[in-house]
Amino acid sequence: xxxxxxxxxxxxxxxxxxxxxxxxxxxxxxxxxxxxxxxxxxxxxxxxxxxxxxxxxxxxxxxxxxxxxxxxxxxxxxxxxxxxxxxxxxxxxxxxxxxxxxxxxxxxxxxxxxxxxxxxxxxxxxxxxxxxxxxxxxxxxxxxxxxxxxxxxxxxxxxxxxxxxxxxxxxxxxxxxxxxxxxxxxxxxxxxxxxxxxxxxxxxxxxxxxxxxxxxxxxxxxxxxxxxxxxxxxxxxxxxxxxxxxxxxxxxxxxxxxxxxxxxxxxxxxxxxxxxxxxxxxxxxxxxxxxxxxxxxxxxxxxxxxxxxxxxxxxxxxxxxxxxxxxxxxxxxxxxxxxxxxxxxxxxxxxxxxxxxxxxxxxxxxxxxxxxxxxxxxxxxxxxxxxxxxxxxxxxxxxxxxxxxxxxxxx
Numbered sequence: 001x002x003x004x005x006x007x008x009x010x011x012x013x014x015x016x017x018x019x020x021x022x023x024x025x026x027x028x029x030x031x032x033x034x035x036x037x038x039x040x041x042x043x044x045x046x047x048x049x050x051x052x053x054x055x056x057x058x059x060x061x062x063x064x065x066x067x068x069x070x071x072x073x074x075x076x077x078x079x080x081x082x083x084x085x086x087x088x089x090x091x092x093x094x095x096x097x098x099x100x101x102x103x104x105x106x107x108x109x110x111x112x113x114x115x116x117x118x119x120x121x122x123x124x125x126x127x128x129x130x131x132x133x134x135x136x137x138x139x140x141x142x143x144x145x146x147x148x149x150x151x152x153x154x155x156x157x158x159x160x161x162x163x164x165x166x167x168x169x170x171x172x173x174x175x176x177x178x179x180x181x182x183x184x185x186x187x188x189x190x191x192x193x194x195x196x197x198x199x200x201x202x203x204x205x206x207x208x209x210x211x212x213x214x215x216x217x218x219x220x221x222x223x224x225x226x227x228x229x230x231x232x233x234x235x236x237x238x239x240x241x242x243x244x245x246x247x248x249x250x251x252x253x254x255x256x257x258x259x260x261x262x263x264x265x266x267x268x269x270x271x272x273x274x275x276x277x278x279x280x281x282x283x284x285x286x287x288x289x290x291x292x293x294x295x296x297x298x299x300x301x302x303x304x305x306x307x308x309x310x311x312x313x314x315x316x317x318x319x320x321x322x323x324x325x326x327x328x329x330x331x332x333x334x335x336x337x338x339x340x341x342x343x344x345x346x347x348x349x350x351x352x353x354x355x356x357x358x359x360x361x362x363x364x365x366x367x368x369x370x371x372x373x374x375x376x377x378x379x380x381x382x383x384x385x386x387x388x389x390x391x392x393x394x395x396x397x398x399x400x401x402x403x404x405x406x407x408x409x410x411x
Contacts, residue, residue: 011147011159021160021330023200029333032357034374037349038367041337046366052094053364057182059084060126060223061165064180065142068135077130085123096122097363124245124290125224126182133307136176139169148204152327160326162204174215177201178309185222185241186310195312199322202314218314225308230264233271241308248286257283260290261303268299346373353378 008020029036038044062084063077072080088094096118099111146162168176179198186194198218206213226247229239242260249260262283269279285294292300336348353361353374361375369376 008161015147015149015157015159017157017159019159021158023160023162023197026160026326026329026333027197030329032360032365033336033349033351034372035365035367036333037340037346038371041340041349044367044371047368047371048366049092049094050366051364052088052096053182055088055092055094056081056085056122056126060130060182061180063130064133064166067133068140068142074131074133077133078127081126081130082123085119089119121243121245122182122224125243128226128244128247128290129223129307132305136168138171141167141169146204146208148200148207150203150323150326152331158327158330160200160204162201164201164205167205173211174217175205175209175211176217176219177205179220181220181222182224183222185225185308186220191220191310191312196322196325198312199314199318200326203319203322206319213314213316213319216314217311219309219311222308222310227306227308228261229304229306230261231302233267245290247292248288248290249283250287257287260287262287265295265299268302269296272296272298350374 012018012020025036025040028039059081063072063081066072066080067077095115097111097115099108099115103111142165144164144167146164148160148162150158150160152158164177165180166178168178170176177198179201195218198220202213202216202218205211205216224244225241226244227239227241228247229237232238246260249257249262252258257280265286266279266283269282274282282294282296286292292303339345340348351374357375357378361372365372365375369379
């Protein structure tokens, strides 16, 4: 498993290349060229603390790896994950939303409230997954390293290192590659945009193990969600996707039970002849515990739960298209790097920021607006519109600037 410089140097010599790329480096360039410029060209140190999503995402992956390699129990995984959470929040002060020093009192209070709400939800969802996940049958490998070599039409090689989070080898000779995600479930547009990473894993596995692409199955496992099937009164089966923290529903702002499986279970209790008071007592416990175990066995037996898996299509044609895309992307990277080395022109890396980028730059990026100049320019334009009394066209209602960033931009 090559990890050190000497082993990577040997791979470079073997394949006749002078650079080793990674998918994270390629995807960084595709997503945000200015961040790529800071991180990989200038090698600028990040000036914001590591966000908690990255820390806890790593913690979940670590628990799943030890689930298979060290035979951890579900209870041990939950305990370890909560320890990681406590360290991240209490010792290192990491948050789910960035709370900068420049926030005014109102914006800070709102950010802190949002932070606590997100924290409860995230921990409940991840803990529920770790408490209930079952081992896959077959041989499983975690964090497996593969060197992937892609060759262009002129015979030039490009070496990209790959670490596959989880591969499950089936008895029929097929392989499932699963990427565990702690993010929000992808809509079709986002899935199409982000599927390249999994497809790259498929190419690397196929190349190194000699397995045809049609025997490689790719999927995301969105661990904050769970799929539920149940039999309706009319006898038909219905399937839904729920957030794991809200299986039992919750009380809304008016004190009414709602969400999750509340309406379905309420109907089933009525069908079984429970009176209104007894049914309400059960539904309150269901919402409070978020556990199916508090329901009558007759109702429990009507539900089936499974992980929230989103598969993506993968075949030889998809692999070939991605290989061409990777080659074109690396060539563009190298062209810009060479041009920058010659001219020192920062505009080569400029990429305008839109509102769609705000969440990522505010909460997931390691660079503040002080270093991320396109984001700094975006914030300045937002502030200028507000100072002129203009309504921000990207955020309806209220002061967009004060809501998101407080009373000042970067200094």
